[in-house]
Amino acid sequence: MSEFSIIDGHCDSLLDFVNGKRTLLAPSEGGHWDTSRARSAGVALQFLAAFIETRYKPSLATQRGLELIDGARRFIAGHGDQVFQVLEKEDLRGIPDPSRIGIILSVEGGEILGDQLFMLDTIYHLGVRALGITWNQRNALADGVGEKTQSRLTNLGQQVILRMNELGMLIDVSHLNEAGFWHVLELSQDPIAATHSCAKALCDHPRNLTDQQLRALSKHGGVVGVNFYPSFLTQTGQAELKDVVRHICHIAEVAGVETVSLGSDFDGITEVPKGLEHVGDFGSLVDELLKAGFSTQEVDKICSGNFMRLLSKVLK
Template sequence: MDKCFIVDGHCDSIGHLSNQGRSVSVPNEGGHWDIPRAKSADISLQFMAAFIETKFKPLMATIRGFELIETIRDFVEDNSDQLFLVEKKSDLSRIPDPTKIGVLLSVEGGEIVGENLFLLDIIYRLGVRSLGLTWNHRNALGDGVWEHETKSRLTKLGQEAVQRMNQLGMLIDVSHLNENGFWHVLELSKYPIAATHSCAYSLCPNPRNLTDDQLRALAKNKGIVGVNFYPGFLKESGPVTRKDVVRHISYIADIAGVETVGFGSDFDGIDETPDGLENVSDFSYLLDDLTKAGFTSKEIKQISGRNFMRVLSDVLK
């Protein structure tokens, strides 16, 4: 098979840099992701999330979010010989770059804007190009998946946020949003949306996963789901291996079309991984597994990176 480039829709490695002192630049510090291992795996574009921890919410969420954004920007600048920031549609033409990994700055949790929509424009100016409207809890935009009993749609501010993100050219991430909020986003968004790190509910009934109806709706929206590598989202019980990741990819491709699925590893944001997929350098084995599962070379290229690139090309300005 011709060489693929990989787009990974979610990792939390910047939290390790901020909290644990890992440089994320050398492989002997542990963790799931660092620059050398990512380059060895042909990662061409990495979504890097600024995850705002619960202890900072609500009062310190904006400050913590800005701190993490600055950490990501500093990380890219300090490693500018190996990384570059993706901010415009024209930046996508640089992917794949044989020497550098593109970094797309995302924020996991709309708490960063508090109740002030103008902060969306500020984080956009700082380079943020993807925002998860919620984490698992409620905020001023909507309800997360742990609030599913409320069956709430987006708040008025959440609706305005979707419309403003469309205008700015920001990818709307619904991975942690409750189901009614998901449907509300689809009613409002004029552009494709993403569940950057989720799996199929029919295979593992976790509230973080997407139902068949949601998967089909994403396909109609020309959006994408990045399959998450967390064992708890892949299988209800028992050992979890790379084959379970392939099982979810295959299922989503069957339900919603191969153009609707990609990778969303959640590396460095999960405390365990499937056997045989312990860190970013193991992506090559996953591609081999997709070949063995019957995917064509063209389909694997779509899954590994081109689907996310298409969505970003539709969304970014």
């Protein structure tokens, strides 16, 4: 096990569990993430995303989202010896737990709310503590990066941001278009996160953040979790472990080491960097960060400290 605790800001492994493909307990079942390899790699807290597939949008998005949340609750309740859910600030005191992985339940895409603000309170009461405002498409809150628009948040989207601050939910701007990103920063009193994004200066992809956005996140006390998807890391779409480190170094240089963390996107990406093929490889990433010249204190911030600081400010 790594001497550093890991907080991973995003994985999509929940879909495999809900669809009956894997138990998420053993490497032999395949996939990028399971509790066995995660524990061995020092993962202390995992953001587990409920990603609503495009085929369910818009009419069945709420139903599918609730189905995924129910699946996450079943997974957590059924494996209390291996995982526990983080619901409030006090729960952060239990991290790291030597035998169990903390779980933050997130929803990837505000379409779960339909066009009703009360649904935000509903999913909060079901245990959701982070919400991605959009995926790549437009919903009733805002436009995703796939729309290629410069539309700001809708009236509902603005209400959602303010209510998330009141409830103590982490606002996730990965996938949100740039105009929406700036609008969120205008509105939110709490720091926000881009849980699984990279640096646009190194790879010009719509999903990545400009240096201006990175600096604004830093000024606001936010965090960006570097995504492991090769197409976000290099223009060629082929990547190695060193390319993940390159993005981490760039963000640390531009926005400060307190702004950068990890957001693997495991089981939500079709390709992975060579040398970082699954959750068990986090130790190799730690080694490369140390070789790149980061101090042990800085590596600790990147691996877990920055997300812990953010969550301690947002959760109630």
